[in-house]
Amino acid sequence: MATPVLDKVEAESAASPYITVTFRVRRFNPEVSAEATWEDFQLEIDPKERVLDGLHKIKWELDGTLTFRRSCAHGICGSDAMRINGRNRLACKTLIKDINPEKPITIEPIKGLTVLKDLVVDMEPFFQAYRDVMPFLVTTGNEPTRERLQSPEDRERFDDTTKCILCAACTSSCPVFWNDGQYFGPAAIVNAHRFIFDSRDEAGEQRLEILNDKDGVWRCRTTFNCTDACPRGIEVTKAIQEVKRALITRRF
């Protein structure tokens, strides 16, 4: 009599997609303590959901003080780059099933930038480096009455680096940036690359000069951390090498 009931319960639990996952979040609140601490959260979640959904669940149901950035939640805005299981990823593009939910999932703010609260960092130094490379079209002469035309081959030249969403996953994975933070960082170089190799732009020389800085492209140690970290799959290190090559061929 009891056996079929038990079977049914077991079948139901097997059908349920939910599993228990531990989120180990690096918490920091300057209004409470100067120290950052790890805090564990247990939650029932479908492993096919994303880490961001888990963070939402914590914020909405367990602890409303958990602070993190997210805007579009679909991998386009670049707000929610964080260090998940020791690697920089976008929380909204990382599925829980892909990062071994049997073990606690560690979530930290990205490294090398000032932590303001929990997972929120001060992005200002990152954007400062971005602004320094003049990430806008610079031309001379009269403005054309139509769009500035470009051949598909010319467009293809810098196609890879147009994909950047400025999430800072690459820059904050770079060990040279961690050291003293003076290095421009991969993201700024990628965005300079996007205009240096654009046939319509006329300030490539100026941008190369900016990146010829003591803390410019020559501080790159080719560790490929940036290429590994990029959630958009940009070949960041390759772009940096192309800027180096452009600098050298321009001089010699």
Add this chain to the structure above:
Amino acid sequence: MSADTTTATSGIGPVEGGAGTAYGVDNPAPVIEAPRKRTAKTPRSTRGNFEMAAWLFMRLSGIVLVVLVLGHLLIQLVLDGGVSKIGFAFVAGRWASPFWQIWDLLMLWLAMLHGGNGLRTVINDYAERDTTRFWLKMLLYTATVFTVLLGTLVIFTFDPNIR
């Protein structure tokens, strides 16, 4: 929370009392300042071709050193009896020819500058304080210059008839 209770019991506001110990809304803990923040101390421009020249030198000297060092090791350690043949007479015999003098001189300069520049990079990347960085680099430059000058002196003034 503890700040609230002390306020209630002592009647002293959070600003006047206990400011040193407990962090609160009005007294947040200091955050570690980001290093790339532009301050008055930030130099205006650190542009120049030195880093590019150093980067290029590392690649070019590396290629030449592969030939020089591997050839050197082969001659010294493998060919013609190996390491046991090396003695004063062997070195004197080799340095009688200007070819080997130039080979060794080139190897000395390139290897020392290549290694010195590599260590300079390592110091730049790993030293945390500016004073540490400065003194480590001074030590490195002194050692490099001393070794290069001493080696050059020996190669040029080598006397096989020394007693």
